Amino acid sequence: MTPSWRKWAVVPGLMAAVVVATALTASRAHAQTSAPAAADTTTKVNAPRGPWGYSGASSVQGYSPVQPIKFPHPVHVQQAKMNCQYCHFSANKSPDPGLPAVGTCMGCHQIVKTTSPEIQKLTKYWTDKKPVPWVRIHRVPKYVHFPHMRHVNAGVTCQNCHGQVQKMPQVFQYASLNMGWCVSCHVNGYDPAKGQEASGYTKSGNSWVLASTSLSSQPAGGLLVADAKAQAASPASAPLAAPIGLKKARYDCASCHY
Ligand code: HEC
Ligand code: HEC
Ligand code: HEC
Ligand code: HEC
Ligand code: HEC
Numbered sequence: 001m002t003p004s005w006r007k008w009a010v011v012p013g014l015m016a017a018v019v020v021a022t023a024l025t026a027s028r029a030h031a032q033t034s035a036p037a038a039a040d041t042t043t044k045v046n047a048p049r050g051p052w053g054y055s056g057a058s059s060v061q062g063y064s065p066v067q068p069i070k071f072p073h074p075v076h077v078q079q080a081k082m083n084c085q086y087c088h089f090s091a092n093k094s095p096d097p098g099l100p101a102v103g104t105c106m107g108c109h110q111i112v113k114t115t116s117p118e119i120q121k122l123t124k125y126w127t128d129k130k131p132v133p134w135v136r137i138h139r140v141p142k143y144v145h146f147p148h149m150r151h152v153n154a155g156v157t158c159q160n161c162h163g164q165v166q167k168m169p170q171v172f173q174y175a176s177l178n179m180g181w182c183v184s185c186h187v188n189g190y191d192p193a194k195g196q197e198a199s200g201y202t203k204s205g206n207s208w209v210l211a212s213t214s215l216s217s218q219p220a221g222g223l224l225v226a227d228a229k230a231q232a233a234s235p236a237s238a239p240l241a242a243p244i245g246l247k248k249a250r251y252d253c254a255s256c257h258y
Contacts, residue, residue, distance in 0.1 A: 057178075058140045064172035065135040070118050077166035078210055080108075084158050084165075091158070095147040099134060102126050137173055138162075145256055154247055155192055159199040166200065166210065182256065189246030 076082045084091070087104060091097035106126050113119050125132050140146050151161070159165065163174030175181055201208040249255075 056141050056143070058144075059138055059173055059177060061173050061176045063137055064170055065137065067135055067170070068133055069121050070170075073165050073168055073171065088158075091148045092152045093149050095145075095149065097148045102130075102132060137171055138177065140177055143257055145258055150249075154190070154249075155195070156190055156247075157195040157199040160190075160195040164198075164200040179256075183251050186249040186251040186255075189248040191246055 076087075077084070087100040088097040089100070102122070102125050105122055109119050109122055114123070122132070152158075161175050163172075165171060196208075201210055203209075
């Protein structure tokens with residue numbers, strides 16, 4: 001039988017961990033605000049360990065590296081009407097959402113736009129039998145457990161966490177991915193109506209259609225974050241967001257840290 005003092009010995013240990021977490025987060029936030037010059041994408045791309053301050057932190061909000069092929073999400077999602085999971089094929093069945101193989105691209109690009117220099121780069125990877133070396137943007141540290149399928153199957157929209165990727169000429173990290181961001185949703189609950197609104201799709205009859213917006217008015221970063229905040233604060237959206245059916249999730253330390 002566990003002596004009762006052992007149960008209580010755990011509590012100061014936990015408190016210490018929380019204090020350490022808070023201190024680390026605070027010192028990183030300070031380091032970030034005092035180094036605005038680091039917002040240069042070229043140095044970020046060349047940084048061997050990515051842009052984050054130390055190996056224990058998530059990747060940085062706003063990070064938007066230049067990719068080896070200028071892959072346009074807007075063209076594929078809005079014009080070619082492709083579903084996110086056509087390419088990110090394992091988002092609903094694995095922790096890792098998956099990136100498309102070159103063969104998936106070539107299914108169309110053996111025929112489509114073959115004279116484009118970007119498609120010729122793609123074709124070279126195909127004939128060389130090499131994967132495209134896409135630069136990874138979003139990453140949580142190794143000690144954090146993040147299962148995509150649990151979120152996707154609970155109905156959390158991709159855009160709720162990644163922003164409206166269908167409007168991004170170059171993908172950037174929309175959310176902070178820090179612990180407070182994860183925990184506040186788990187504690188307060190996910191509101192499907194808000195998530196649907198954040199996705200940029202609206203209901204038309206029985207189907208969801210992309211809310212029409214001008215692509216050219218979308219800058220590569222920044223604005224969408226402000227948009228989301230403005231939307232959340234807007235009283236006009238209040239009737240939509242009835243606080244029923246909020247989806248809560250576990251927030252004990254062990255659910256995210258093994
Ligand atoms: C035609 C295939 C295709 C479709 C459809 C597609 N993607 Fe992607 N996605 C890619 C490729 C290739 C990359 C890597 C290059 C890049 O970052 O642009 C990528 C990158 C991403 C990233 C950044 C990954 C990282 O490294 O962190 C996110 C997030 C993402 N996609 C979300 C979405 C969402 C959301 C949708 C639907 C609205 C979508 N994608 C539809 C092919 C696709
Ligand atoms: C379902 C068919 C389809 C698939 C699969 C597909 N694409 Fe495309 N792609 C298109 C279409 C259609 C266009 C727009 C062509 C146009 O502008 O006339 C396009 C445009 C592009 C362009 C812009 C070319 C330019 O110069 O304007 C790039 C780059 C590209 N695709 C890369 C990719 C990559 C990389 C993949 C795999 C991750 C991929 N595509 C998968 C259909 C597809
Ligand atoms: C609850 C928030 C959340 C939702 C919902 C979500 N993601 Fe993610 N996504 C993340 C986080 C966090 C990471 C970093 C994960 C890691 O490092 O293990 C990530 C990483 C990715 C990556 C990069 C993975 C890689 O291997 O390069 C892609 C691509 C991606 N997400 C696409 C999607 C798509 C598509 C959807 C919807 C079907 C989606 N995500 C839904 C939070 C989310
Ligand atoms: C927008 C809301 C939201 C955000 C942000 C979010 N989650 Fe979740 N999370 C959920 C929901 C909803 C579930 C599903 C609960 C269920 O299946 O009952 C979930 C489930 C999980 C689970 C499975 C828990 C279990 O019951 O075993 C883990 C682990 C997890 N999330 C980790 C994370 C991490 C790590 C982050 C941040 C990087 C994160 N989540 C961000 C809403 C969110
Ligand atoms: C819903 C998921 C989730 C839960 C629950 C959670 N964490 Fe975290 N934790 C994270 C993520 C994501 C990070 C990466 C932090 C970053 O980059 O800011 C993190 C980072 C940390 C760090 C490193 C500090 C830092 O700023 O890098 C410590 C220590 C930590 N967590 C302790 C805890 C403790 C103790 C608990 C329980 C009270 C807990 N965590 C619960 C997701 C979670």
